[in-house]
Amino acid sequence: MQLSKNNLQDKQNPIYDVIVIGGGAGGLSAGIYLKRYRLSSLMIDKGKARSFWMQELHNYLGLPPDTPGRVLLQRGKEHYASLDGDFLNGFVEEVIDEGQTFAIKVKVGRQNSIEAVFRSKYLIAASGIIDYLPPLDDMRNVYEYAGYNLHVCMVCDGYEMIDKKCGFFAGSEVAIEEMVFNLSWFTPYITIFTHGVFTISEPLRNKLKEYGYPIIETPIHQFVGKNHKMTGVELTDGSLIELETGLISMGSRYHNTYLKDINLELQGNNLLTDKMCRTSHPRIFAIGDLKVGLNQVIIAAGDGALAATAIWREIRRTTGARPWLENLA
Amino acid sequence: MQLSKNNLQDKQNPIYDVIVIGGGAGGLSAGIYLKRYRLSSLMIDKGKARSFWMQELHNYLGLPPDTPGRVLLQRGKEHYASLDGDFLNGFVEEVIDEGQTFAIKVKVGRQNSIEAVFRSKYLIAASGIIDYLPPLDDMRNVYEYAGYNLHVCMVCDGYEMIDKKCGFFAGSEVAIEEMVFNLSWFTPYITIFTHGVFTISEPLRNKLKEYGYPIIETPIHQFVGKNHKMTGVELTDGSLIELETGLISMGSRYHNTYLKDINLELQGNNLLTDKMCRTSHPRIFAIGDLKVGLNQVIIAAGDGALAATAIWREIRRTTGARPWLENLA
Numbered sequence: 001m002q003l004s005k006n007n008l009q010d011k012q013n014p015i016y017d018v019i020v021i022g023g024g025a026g027g028l029s030a031g032i033y034l035k036r037y038r039l040s041s042l043m044i045d046k047g048k049a050r051s052f053w054m055q056e057l058h059n060y061l062g063l064p065p066d067t068p069g070r071v072l073l074q075r076g077k078e079h080y081a082s083l084d085g086d087f088l089n090g091f092v093e094e095v096i097d098e099g100q101t102f103a104i105k106v107k108v109g110r111q112n113s114i115e116a117v118f119r120s121k122y123l124i125a126a127s128g129i130i131d132y133l134p135p136l137d138d139m140r141n142v143y144e145y146a147g148y149n150l151h152v153c154m155v156c157d158g159y160e161m162i163d164k165k166c167g168f169f170a171g172s173e174v175a176i177e178e179m180v181f182n183l184s185w186f187t188p189y190i191t192i193f194t195h196g197v198f199t200i201s202e203p204l205r206n207k208l209k210e211y212g213y214p215i216i217e218t219p220i221h222q223f224v225g226k227n228h229k230m231t232g233v234e235l236t237d238g239s240l241i242e243l244e245t246g247l248i249s250m251g252s253r254y255h256n257t258y259l260k261d262i263n264l265e266l267q268g269n270n271l272l273t274d275k276m277c278r279t280s281h282p283r284i285f286a287i288g289d290l291k292v293g294l295n296q297v298i299i300a301a302g303d304g305a306l307a308a309t310a311i312w313r314e315i316r317r318t319t320g321a322r323p324w325l326e327n328l329a
Numbered sequence: 330m331q332l333s334k335n336n337l338q339d340k341q342n343p344i345y346d347v348i349v350i351g352g353g354a355g356g357l358s359a360g361i362y363l364k365r366y367r368l369s370s371l372m373i374d375k376g377k378a379r380s381f382w383m384q385e386l387h388n389y390l391g392l393p394p395d396t397p398g399r400v401l402l403q404r405g406k407e408h409y410a411s412l413d414g415d416f417l418n419g420f421v422e423e424v425i426d427e428g429q430t431f432a433i434k435v436k437v438g439r440q441n442s443i444e445a446v447f448r449s450k451y452l453i454a455a456s457g458i459i460d461y462l463p464p465l466d467d468m469r470n471v472y473e474y475a476g477y478n479l480h481v482c483m484v485c486d487g488y489e490m491i492d493k494k495c496g497f498f499a500g501s502e503v504a505i506e507e508m509v510f511n512l513s514w515f516t517p518y519i520t521i522f523t524h525g526v527f528t529i530s531e532p533l534r535n536k537l538k539e540y541g542y543p544i545i546e547t548p549i550h551q552f553v554g555k556n557h558k559m560t561g562v563e564l565t566d567g568s569l570i571e572l573e574t575g576l577i578s579m580g581s582r583y584h585n586t587y588l589k590d591i592n593l594e595l596q597g598n599n600l601l602t603d604k605m606c607r608t609s610h611p612r613i614f615a616i617g618d619l620k621v622g623l624n625q626v627i628i629a630a631g632d633g634a635l636a637a638t639a640i641w642r643e644i645r646r647t648t649g650a651r652p653w654l655e656n657l658a
Contacts, residue, residue, distance in 0.1 A: 029390040029627060036388055036488040038514065059365055061358040061630040062392050062401045065408055072391045079394055155638065159365040181650035185367065188651035212653035275604075275622070293604070294638055298358060301390040302631030309484065309623055321510035322517035324541035 002081070003042075003088040005109055008116050011086060016040045018311055019104050019120035021092050021258065024049030025297045026288030027126035028076030029304030035083035037312040042086040042118055044106055046255075049073060050128050050289065051297050053147040055228070059156060060298050069147075072297070090116070092258045095123065102283070104258075121283065122311045125271070126304070127255035128289040133248060134169050134195055134220055141222045145230040150223065150246040154179065155296065157247075158186040164244035165189045167233060168213075169220075171250030172198055179249050180213060188212075191241060193233065195219050216241060256290055267292045276310035277303050285310065331410070332371075332417040334438055337445050340415060345369045347640055348433050348449035350421050350587065353378030354626045355617030356455035357405030358633030364412035366641040371415040371447055373435055375584075378402060379457050379618065380626050382476040384557070388485060389627050398476075401626070419445070421587045424452065431612070433587075450612065451640045454600070455633070456584035457618040462577060463498050463524055463549055470551045474559040479552065479575040483508065484625065486576075487515040493573035494518045496562060497542075498549075500579030501527055508578050509542060517541075520570060522562065524548050545570060585619055596621045605639035606632050614639065 003011055018034050020027045023045030034041040051057065054069030063072065081087065090106040093115075101119045108114050131152045133142045142150075151157035166187050170176045180190055192208065194200065196219040200208070208215060218235040225231040232242040254269050265272040265280040270292040277285045285307035288300030332340055347363050349356045352374030363370040380386065383398030392401065410416065419435040430448045437443050460481045462471045471479075480486040495516050499505045509519060521537065523529065525548040529537070537544060547564040554560040561571040583598050593608045593615075594601040599622075600608050600615040608615050614636035617629035 025390060032388055032390060038488070038491070059361055059634070060391060061354060061361060061405050061408070061633070062389060062396075064404065065411070067391075075393065076390050079390070082394070159367070162367070182645060184651040185645050185648070188653045190653065210652070211650060294635060296631070296634050296638075298627075298634050299631040302625070302628040304390070305388070305625050305627050306623060309625075316511060316514050319514070321540060322513040323539070324517045324519065 001084070001086055003086055005114055008088065008108065011042065012116060012118055014040070015101055016042050016086075016118065016120040017315060018042075018122045018124060018308075019044065019102065019118060020124045020126055021104070022046075022049070022126035022128055022255070022288070023073070023077065023087070024126060024128050024288060024300065025051055025072065025076065026128070026300035026304045027124065028073065028080055029301040030124050030126060030287060030308045031080040031085050031304070032076070032083065033305050033308030034311070035080065035085045037308060039308075039312060039315065040086075042088060042120070043080065044088050044090050044092055044104070044118075046091045046127070047089060050130070053152075054156070054297075055147045057297060058159065059296070069297070092127070095258050095262065097262055097281075121315070123284045124304075124307050124311075125256060125259060125279075125284065125286045125290055126288050126300075127258075129252040129254050129295070131248065131252045132171060132250040134193075134250065136220060136222060138222060145223050145225060145228060145246075146248070148228040148230070149244070150230050150248065152248050153295070154183055154186070154247055155294070158183070161186045161245045161247065163187050163189065165191070165242065167191050167193055167241070167243045167246035169193045169195065169246060169248045169250060173200055173204060175249040175251070176200065176208070177204060179247070180208070181211075183247060184211070187245075191216060191243070193220060254290060259284075275306070277307040278310060330413070330415055332415055334443055337417065337437065340371070341445060341447055343369070344430055345371050345415075345447065345449040346644060347371075347451045347453060347637075348373065348431065348447060349453045349455055350433070351375075351378070351455035351457055351584070351617070352402070352406065352416070353455060353457050353617060353629065354380055354401065354405065355457070355629035355633045356453065357402065357409055358630040359453050359455060359616060359637045360409040360414050360633070361405070361412065362634050362637030363640070364409065364414045366637060368637075368641060368644065369415075371417060371449070372409065373417050373419050373421055373433070373447075375420045375456070376418060379459070382481075383485070383626075384476045386626060387488065388625070398626070421456070424587050424591065426591055426610075450644070452613045453633075453636050453640075454585060454588060454608075454613065454615045454619055455617050455629075456587075458581040458583050458624070460577065460581045461500060461579040463522075463579065465549060465551060467551060474552050474554060474557060474575075475577070477557040477559070478573070479559050479577065481577050482624065483512055483515070483576060484623070487512070490515045490574045490576065492516050492518065494520070494571065496520050496522055496570070496572045496575040498522045498524065498575060498577045498579060502529055502533060504578040504580070505529065505537070506533060508576070509537070510540070512576060513540070516574075520545060520572070522549060583619060588613075604635070606636040607639060
C-alpha cells in the first residue's frame with residue numbers, strides 16, 4: 001500500500017523482510033521479485049530517479065524505443081503495488097545496523113515533515129546517482145533540453161549523436177580525458193565547454209587541438225532552441241555556438257550518505273558487490289548505479305532480480321520446508 | 330536485414346564485428362546494444378526461445394504482468410531490425426576459431442537446407458537451454474498446458490502456484506531433492522510424479538512421506554483440462570489425480586554443442602564468465618541461461634548489454650579516436 005504521514009504509524013512496528021531504498025528501475029524490479037517471493041517489503045523513494053528524465057528510452061528490450069523513462073517507472077510502480085508492496089515517498093537520512101535488523105530513519109513530507117523509523121532484516125540500496133547539470137542562473141533553461149537532445153549518458157544516447165555537431169559540457173579535465181575521445185566514436189564534431197569553472201592543462205589542450213576539437217571557456221548564459229530541441233549555446237559574451245546535440249559530463253552525486261556509518265567496501269565511489277549484488281555487509285545489497293558496473297536501466301532491473309533472489313534463498317533456507325499437514329501419517 | 334536462402338550469398342564475405350547465436354531475450358538485447366554502438370552484427374536464431382513458451386511474463390519490469398513472452402521477443406526483433414541488424418533463421422552447427430576471426434557454419438532451411446559460413450571477430454553465445462517435458466505419446470497434450478498453469482521455472486512462476494495443489498514432474502531423484510522442499514515455500518500441497526522412469530531411494534522416500542508429499546510412480550497417460558488450464562493428470566492405469574498447477578523439472582539441454590571444439594571453462598553445464606559475460610576465450614561471450622547464474626529473462630537482457638558494451642570498448646580502443654578533420658590546423 002501507499003504509505004503517507006497519516007497511515008505510517010502501523011508500519012513502524014512490524015519488521016519488514018526487506019527495505020528497498022530507491023524506487024528507480026533497480027528498486028522497482030527488486031520490489032516485484034521480492035513480493036513474488038512472498039516477502040514483505042517497503043520501498044522508500046525520494047522521487048525522480050535518473051530514468052525519470054529520459055524522454056526516450058532507446059535500448060530497453062521489450063519497450064518501443066521511444067518509451068519515456070517515466071512510463072517505465074510508472075508501470076513498475078503499478079506492478080509493485082498490484083503485488084501489495086508498501087511504498088513511501090520519503091528521504092532516507094540514516095541506516096543503523098542493530099545486529100539482527102536495520103533501523104531506517106526517514107524524513108517524510110517536504111513541509112511540516114515528520115521523522116519515521118522502519119525496520120527490516122535486509123536492505124537493498126537502490127538510490128542511484130544524480131547528474132550535475134551546467135549551473136546556470138536559469139536552471140529551467142537546462143531542464144528544457146536535458147533528456148531530449150542534451151544527454152547525460154554516452155552509452156545510452158551515443159547513437160542519437162552520430163555525426164552531429166555536439167557540445168561536450170565538462171566539469172573537469174578528467175571528464176574531458178575520459179570521455180571526449182570515446183565520444184568521437186559516435187561523432188567527431190565535438191566542441192568542448194568548460195563553463196569557465198576549471199582550466200585545461202597544456203598537454204590536453206594540445207591534444208584537443210590536434211584532433212580539431214574547439215574549446216570554449218567563456219561561461220554559458222543559456223541554451224538556445226525550441227520545443228525541447230536544443231540548437232546551440234549563448235555565451236555570457238553574447239556569442240552564439242550552433243549545436244545539434246550535447247553531452248553533459250559534469251560529475252554526479254551518489255545517493256548513499258545514509259550508509260556512511262556502515263563501513264562498506266568501495267571501489268572509487270561505487271559499492272563493491274558480488275555476483276548477486278551483495279555488498280561487504282552480508283545483509284546489505286547494492287544495485288544499479290550505486291554499485292561497480294555499467295549504469296544502464298536494463299542492468300539495474302536485472303540487478304534487482306539478483307538481489308531479491310539472494311535474499312529469498314537465505315530467508316527460505318532459514319525458514320525450512322512446509323509439510324502438507326493433513327497428509328501426515 | 331532479414332537473410333534467407335536467396336540473399337545470404339552477399340553476407341558470407343564481409344567479416345561481422347559480432348555474430349550472436351540465439352535470438353531470445355539475451356541475444357536480442359545484445360543486438361540492440363551492438364547496433365546502437367555502430368557495430369555490424371548477425372543474429373542467428375533457430376526459433377522458439379525459452380521465453381517464447383511463456384504465456385505470461387510476470388516479473389519483467391516495464392511490461393504489464395500478463396505480457397506473453399512471444400510479445401517481448403517480437404518487439405525485440407522489430408527493435409533490432411529497426412537498427413538494421415542482420416537476422417537469419419538457421420541452426421548453428423559449428424564454430425571454428427580461425428585466430429583473428431570465427432567461422433560459423435549454419436544450416437539454413439528445414440527442407441532442402443543449405444550450408445552457409447559466416448565470419449566475425451567476436452561471438453556472443455546466447456542460445457540458451459531447452460527444458461525436457463514429460464515424454465507422452467501425445468506431446469501436443471503437454472504443449473496444451475506448458476507455459477500456462479504447467480510451469481517449468483519455480484523462480485518465475487512460484488507466485489502463481491501459491492497454496493495450490495501442485496504436481497511436481499521430476500526427471501530424477503536429484504530434481505526432487507533440489508526442488509521439492511524449496512517449492513514448498515510457495516505451496517506445501519505437492520504430489521510427486523516420477524512417470525515411472527526412475528526410482529526413489531528409501532531415505533528420500535521416507536523424507537517425502539514425513540512431509541506428506543504423495544509419490545505417484547505410475548506413468549502419465551495424459552494431462553486433463555481445458556482451455557489451456559490443466560486440472561489434473563490421468564495415469565496409464567486410468568486413475569485421475571486432481572491438480573491446480575504443476576512444475577516440470579525433468580532436466581534440460583544446453584544449446585552449446587557448436588562450441589564443443591573450443592575448450593571453454595565450465596561450471597557444471599554452464600559456461601563460466603566474468604562480470605562482463607566474457608568466457609575463458611577472450612572473444613567469446615556467453616549470456617542468459619548458458620552461463621553460470623540465475624535463469625531469468627530480465628537478467629539475460631542485462632547480460633546482452635554487458636557483453637555488447639565489453640566488445641564495443643575493445644573495438645573502439647583498437648580503432649582509436651576520430652578527429653574533426655575540417656578543423657585541423
